[in-house]
Amino acid sequence: MSGFSWDPWQRSVLDFDGNICIRSGRQVGKSEVVSAKAAEFALLNDNSSILIIAASQRQSGLLFEKVRGYLEMLEEEGEGCLFAEPPTLTKFILANGSKIYCLPAGRTGHFIRGFTVDLLIADEAAYIPEVVWNAVIPMIAVSRETRSKGFIILLSTPFGKGGYYYNSFTDKDFKSFHVSSEKCSRIPQEFLRKERLRMSKAEYRQEYQGEFCDEWNQFFSSDLIKQRMSFIDWKLTDKVAGSRFYLGVDIARYGGDENAFVVVELVGSKLRCVKCFVTSRISTVDTVGRVLDIDNYYKFSKIFVDDAGVGGGVTDFLLEKLGRKVLGLNNASKRLQVQGEEKKRGILKEDLYSNCLMLLETGKLELISDRDLLRSLKSITYEYREGGNVKIFGDYSHLSEALVRACWCVKERGLDIYVY
Numbered sequence: 001m002s003g004f005s006w007d008p009w010q011r012s013v014l015d016f017d018g019n020i021c022i023r024s025g026r027q028v029g030k031s032e033v034v035s036a037k038a039a040e041f042a043l044l045n046d047n048s049s050i051l052i053i054a055a056s057q058r059q060s061g062l063l064f065e066k067v068r069g070y071l072e073m074l075e076e077e078g079e080g081c082l083f084a085e086p087p088t089l090t091k092f093i094l095a096n097g098s099k100i101y102c103l104p105a106g107r108t109g110h111f112i113r114g115f116t117v118d119l120l121i122a123d124e125a126a127y128i129p130e131v132v133w134n135a136v137i138p139m140i141a142v143s144r145e146t147r148s149k150g151f152i153i154l155l156s157t158p159f160g161k162g163g164y165y166y167n168s169f170t171d172k173d174f175k176s177f178h179v180s181s182e183k184c185s186r187i188p189q190e191f192l193r194k195e196r197l198r199m200s201k202a203e204y205r206q207e208y209q210g211e212f213c214d215e216w217n218q219f220f221s222s223d224l225i226k227q228r229m230s231f232i233d234w235k236l237t238d239k240v241a242g243s244r245f246y247l248g249v250d251i252a253r254y255g256g257d258e259n260a261f262v263v264v265e266l267v268g269s270k271l272r273c274v275k276c277f278v279t280s281r282i283s284t285v286d287t288v289g290r291v292l293d294i295d296n297y298y299k300f301s302k303i304f305v306d307d308a309g310v311g312g313g314v315t316d317f318l319l320e321k322l323g324r325k326v327l328g329l330n331n332a333s334k335r336l337q338v339q340g341e342e343k344k345r346g347i348l349k350e351d352l353y354s355n356c357l358m359l360l361e362t363g364k365l366e367l368i369s370d371r372d373l374l375r376s377l378k379s380i381t382y383e384y385r386e387g388g389n390v391k392i393f394g395d396y397s398h399l400s401e402a403l404v405r406a407c408w409c410v411k412e413r414g415l416d417i418y419v420y
Contacts, residue, residue, distance in 0.1 A: 006033065007184075009177055013037060021165070021174040022155040025181030025208040030155045034121060035066035037153070038100065039074070041119050042067075043082070047097035048149070051115055051139065054123040055371065057104040061089065063123045064102035068092065105132045116142050118149035126159035126166070129369030130226050133164045158212045160378055162223025166212055181208040219353060219380040219392060220360065228360050229369040234274040236297070243267045245298040248406030249291060250398045251311035259287055260398035262373075263298060264406040271359060271407060272366045276373050276399055284310070288317040295322065302412060304329050304405035327412070329405050350390050352404040353380070359407055376400045 006014065010033040013020060024030050038050055052067070054060035071082050071092070084093045092100040101115070105128045117139045122128060144150030154165055154174075169176050181187050196204050205211040214222050239245075243265050250260040259282070263275040279290060291303065291314075307315035307328030318326040329352065359365035367373065379394035394400060 009179055013177065014040070016175050017151070019151055019168075019171075019174040020153045020155075020177070021168045021171075022153075022177045022179070023158050023169055023210045023212070024155070024177070024179035025184075025210040026157060027187055028179045028181055028184045028210075029186070030179070031063055031066055031123065034123075034153055034155055035063055036070050038063075038067045038119065038121060039070040042071075042092075042094055042098040042100055043074075043096065045098065045118065045149070048099075048118040049116065049143075050098070050100045050119045050121065051117040052100070052102045052121045052123065053105045053128070053136070055105055055127045055129070057102075059124055060102050060104055063121065064090075064100070067100060105129065105136070115139050118143045118147060119151050119153070121153045122155070122165075124156045125154040125168075126156040126163070127371055128165070129232050130163050130229055131232050131369060158206050158210060159374075160206075160214050160222025160226075161212050162221070163226040166223075169212070178210055180210055214378070215381050217381045217383060218378065219382050220357060220377045222374075222378055224360055225367070225374055225377050228363075228365060229367045229374065231272075231366065232369050234272075234368055238274075239265060240267045244301040244409075246406050246409040247291070247294060247298070247300045247303045248402040248404070248408075249303065249305045249311075249314075250401035250405070251287065251306055251309075251314055252398070258398055259290075260402040261290075261294065262399060262402035262406045263294070264403075264409065266301075266409055269410070270364050270366075271410065273368055273373070273403060273406070276368065276370055276403070278372070278398065284313045284317065287314050288321070291318060292321060300325065302327060302409055304408055306330055306401060306405065329408060349392050352408060353392050353400075355411060356404040356407045359410070364410075365407065373399050373403070377403075 007029065010029060013022070013033050014037055022030050022034070038052070042048055042050055052060050052064050054063070068087055071094075075082050080095075082094055084095045084097075090102050094100075105122075120136065120140055122136070140150035140152060142150070152174075154168055156165055158166070160166075168174050182192060192208060195208060199207065202213050202215050205213050246264050246266060248262040248264070252259050258278040258280065260278050261276065262273060265272045265274050294300075295303065303318065303322065303326045305311055305315045305318065305326060305328055308330035311328070311330070315326060315328045356365070376394070376396050376399035379396040380392060380400050381394060382390055382392045385391055
C-alpha cells in the first residue's frame with residue numbers, strides 16, 4: 001500500500017498467508033500492519049468474511065477504524081468506491097461482497113457465536129478470557145475445509161504465561177513474530193529510559209520488550225489463574241439449589257482509592273467466585289449501605305471484612321446491622337465464638353493466601369473471567385524474611401484481599417476440602 005514504509009517484520013506479516021501470532025511491546029505498529037492486512041485480505045478475496053474481536057468493544061473498535069481508514073485511503077487514491085453501503089460501527093460491506101465485522105469477546109462470548117469466518121483477528125489476545133476461545137475456534141473450521149482459508153491472526157502485548165495466546169506463539173501452526181519496543185526507531189530511547197526507571201523490571205519486560213514473564217516470586221502463577229477462570233458470565237438465576245453465598249470485603253486504606261467486593265458461591269465443598277467489583281473510596285456510611293444492598297440480593301451466610309484501620313468502623317456498623325454473620329479478618333487475628341465467649345486466635349496473611357492457593361491448585365475454586373481480578377492475583381508476590389517468615393504483598397492487591405477473605409468460608413464451616 002502506498003504512503004507507508006513498513007518495517008521488515010511488518011512486510012513479512014503482509015506477505016504471509018496463514019495463522020499469525022504477534023507478541024510485541026507497545027507502539028511498534030502491530031495494529032497498523034494487521035489493519036492493512038485485513039483490508040488487503042477483504043479486497044483480494046471476494047465474498048470473504050472477516051471478524052475482529054477483542055476483550056472489549058472499544059479495543060476491537062480501534063482496530064476496526066484503522067481498517068476503515070485504509071479502505072478510505074485507497075478510495076482517495078483512485079481505487080473507486082470500495083464500500084457497497086455506508087459503514088456502521090460494527091460492520092463494513094464491500095463492493096466485492098466481503099464483510100468485515102467488529103465485536104467484543106467481552107464477558108459473555110455470546111456476541112461472537114454463530115459466525116463463519118475466513119479470517120479471525122484477535123486484538124490484545126492475551127486479555128481475552130480463555131473460555132471465549134471455545135466459541136471462537138470453531139468459526140474458522142468450515143472456511144478452512146471449503147475455501148482453504150480460515151486463518152487466525154493474534155496480536156497482543158503479553159500478559160503473563162499460560163493460556164491460548166501464550167501457547168499459540170510456540171504452536172507450529174502459527175507464524176510467530178516477536179517485536180520489542182526497543183527495536184522500533186519511532187520510539188524515543190529517552191522515553192524508554194524513563195519507563196525503565198518508573199516500572200518494575202517485570203512490568204517493563206512485558207510492556208515494552210514484549211516478553212512472556214511472571215514475577216519469579218509470583219504467588220499465584222498466571223497459568224493457574226487462567227486455567228481456573230472457567231466461566232465468563234454469571235447471574236443469580238444460575239445459582240445451584242442448596243448453595244450458600246459468602247462475601248469478602250477489602251476496605252480502602254487512608255490514601256487508597258478503591259473498596260473491593262468478591263462474592264463466592266459454595267456448592268458442597270467447591271467454591272465459585274461469581275462476582276467481583278470495586279468502588280471508589282466513599283464514606284463509611286456509604287460503604288456499609290453498599291454491603292447491606294449486596295447482602296439483600298445474595299443473602300450471605302457470612303461476610304468477611306478486613307477490619308484493620310478504617311475497616312474497623314465499617315465492621316462495627318455491619319455488626320450492628322447484621323450481627324454475627326459479619327466477621328473481621330485483619331491478617332492478625334480472627335474472632336471466634338467459643339462456648340458463647342468471644343476469643344481471638346492468631347491468623348496470618350499467609351493463612352488466607354495459602355488457603356486460596358490450595359483451593360485453586362486442587363480445582364476446588366473456579367473463578368469468573370475478569371481482567372481486574374486476573375491483574376490483582378498476578379500482582380501478588382512473596383518473599384522470605386529473616387526467621388523464615390513470609391511476606392505477601394502486591395501493588396494491586398485489593399481484589400485479591402477480598403477474594404482470600406471470601407474463600408475463608410471453607411475454614412469457617414470446617415470443610416475437609418483438601419481430601420480428594
